[in-house]
Amino acid sequence: MNLQIEAMGDVTFVEPAGRLDFDAATGFQEALERTLGGAGKPPAAVIIDGTRLDYVSSAGLRAFLLAARSAQRAGIVFALCALQPAVREVFELSGFSRIIPVHADRASALAQAQQGRT
Amino acid sequence: MTLPLPLTPVRRLTELVSAKTRGFAELLIGSRGPYARAFESLILALVIFSIASIGVESIPGLPDWVRRTLYVAEIATVAIFTFEYLLRIVAARNKFAFIFSYQGVIDLLAIAPFYLLGFDARWLRALRLLRLLRVLKLQTHFLETVVEERTRELAEKNAALEKAQAQLKAELEVARALQLAILPAAFPARSGCEAAARMIPATTMGGDFYDYIELPDGQIGLVIADVSGHGVPAAFFMAVARTNLHELAAHHLDPGECLAQTNDALCAQNPLDLFVTVFYCVLDPKSGVLRYANGGHNPPYIRRAAGPIETLRGAGGLVLGAMSGGRYPTHTVQLLSGDRLVLFTDGVTEAFNAADELYGAQRLADEVHVHGGGTPAALVERICQSVTNFAGTAPQSDDITLTVLTWGTP
Secondary structure, eight states, X not given: OEEEEEEETTEEEEEEEEEEOHHHHHHHHHXXXXXXXXXXXXXXXXXXXXXXXXXXXHHHHHHHHHHHHHHHHHTOEEEEXXXXXXXXXXXXXXXXXXXXXXXSSHHHHHHHHXXXXX | OOOOGGGHHHHHHHHHXXXXXXXXXXXXXXXXXXXHHHHHXXXXXXXXXXXXXXXXXXXXXXXXHHHHHHHHHHHHHHHHHHHHHHHHHHHOSSHHHHHTSHHHHHHHHHHHHHHHHOSOOGXXXXXXXXXXXXXXXXXXXXXXXXXXXXHHHHHHXXXXXXXXXXXXXXXXXXXXXXHHHHSOSSOOOOTTEEEEEEEEOSSSSOSEEEEXXXXXXXXXXXXXXXXXXXXXXXXXXXXXXXXXXXHHHTTOOSHHHHHHHHHHHHHTTOTTOOOEEEEEEEEETTTTEEEEEEESOOOOEEEOTTXXXXXXXXXXXXXXXXXXXXXXXXXXEEOOTTEEEEEEOHHHXXXXXXXXXXXXXXXXXXXXXXXXXXXXXXXXXXXXXXXXXXXXXXXXXXXEEEEEEEESOX
C-alpha cells in the first residue's frame, strides 16, 4: 500500500492509500512505529488521514491498535481523521473508535491535538 | 555449417567415435564417472610434475641421463594430455564450443608446442616456454573441481530444503485437521431448532470460528468470531479464545458478562497482541428469547419468517483481547416461529472480486431475504455459492464463516 508521511511542525500526518489488508498490515505497522519512535525528536502528535484509505481488515485494525499503544507509552497523541464511511463503520463496529479518537478532518484533529497538550 | 579447414581432422575424428567410446570417455571425465576422481588427480599430478620439470630443464649443465629421462617423461606427459584433450572433445555435447572454450584452448596450448616443435627443433626453442602455459591448466582443473563441489552442495541443500518444506506442510495439515476438529460437528438436538454452519479458511489455517454451547436449563449459546489476521498465530489465538469462551459460558449465563470475562482472560494471555471480534448470543428454545452481546463483530441478521431482514444492532463493546476491563451490554430480541438467525464474519461481506469490488452487506441481505425460506443448510450452501461465484478468480483474502439457525416451525 502507498503511504504518504508529512511532518508539519511537531505534528506528523500519515496518509495511507488503498487497502489495508493482511498483506499490507505489517508494512503499515512498521511505518507507524518508525514515525512514532524513529530517529530524531519524536512528534507531539501523529494523525492518520483516511481520505484515501479504502478498506481496513482486522489485521489492519491490529496495526492501529499496536500504534495506539506505542503512542500512549511515548506520550504521543494518536488520532484518525477524514475516514471514508465504510472504514469509519469498521472502526465503530469493532469498538476501536472508542480507544482511538476519530475526527472529521485534519483541522479538527489538529485543534483537538493542540488542546490536549495545553 | 562447414568447419574451418584446420578443424576438419578433429571433426572427422569425432565423427569416427561411436557412442560406446563416449561412454568410455565419461567413465574418466564425466561428473559421475567412477574413475573421474582418480583421472583428475593423475592429470593434476602430471601438470605439477611437468611444470617442475620445465624448471629443472632450464638448469645449465644437467647430466645427459637426466635430460633423457625428462625428455621421455615429457613425451609421456604430452601423450596423456593429448589423450585427455581428445577424451574431452569426445565427451563434450557441443564439441565446437568445447574446443573454443577457455579450458579447450588451454588444453590445446599445453600440448601444442610439443607437436609444433617436433622432437627437437632448436630454432624454435623459445616456443618451448609456451609449455609454461600449463600453469593455466592447473587453474582450469581447480576451477572445475570447485564448481563440481558447489553444484553438489547446492543439490544437497535443495534436497534438505524440499524435505523440510514437505515436513512443514504435513505438520500444517495436521494442525488444520486439529483446528477443524475444534469446531462443533453438529448442533445440539433441540425440538424446534435447527442449525448449519460452514467455515472456509483463506489460508491453510483460519482465524474464524463458530461454536454451539449447551447451557443449563436447556439454553443454547451460539458464537461467531473472527481473529485478526490469519495463519498459524490466528489459529492458535482462535483455539485459546474458543476454549475460554466455551468454559466461561457455563458460569456466566448473561452474554455481556460472559464476553467481559472472556476478554479479561484473553488480555492476560496475549503475547502477540492479537484480538478477536465475537458475537455471542444465548437462545432459550422454549420461549424464543434471544439475548446477545457484541464484541466488535459484524451485527448478524434476523430474517423474519415473512421475509424482512433485521440487523441485530445494539451497542457493543471493543474487540476481545485488546484491552482489559471492557463492558459488553446485553440486548434482548424475541424470535418468532420460523425466524432465521444469520451469523457471519466479514470474510463474507468483504470478499473481493477480480474488479476489486466488495461483495457487501446488501448482497448478503438480498440472498438471505430471497433464499432464507429453506433449511439452514440450504441457506449456508446458497450464500457460500453466491460469494464464491462473485469472487470468481480473485484470491480469497479472508476466512469465510457462516452460521444459520432457525427457531420454531415456519
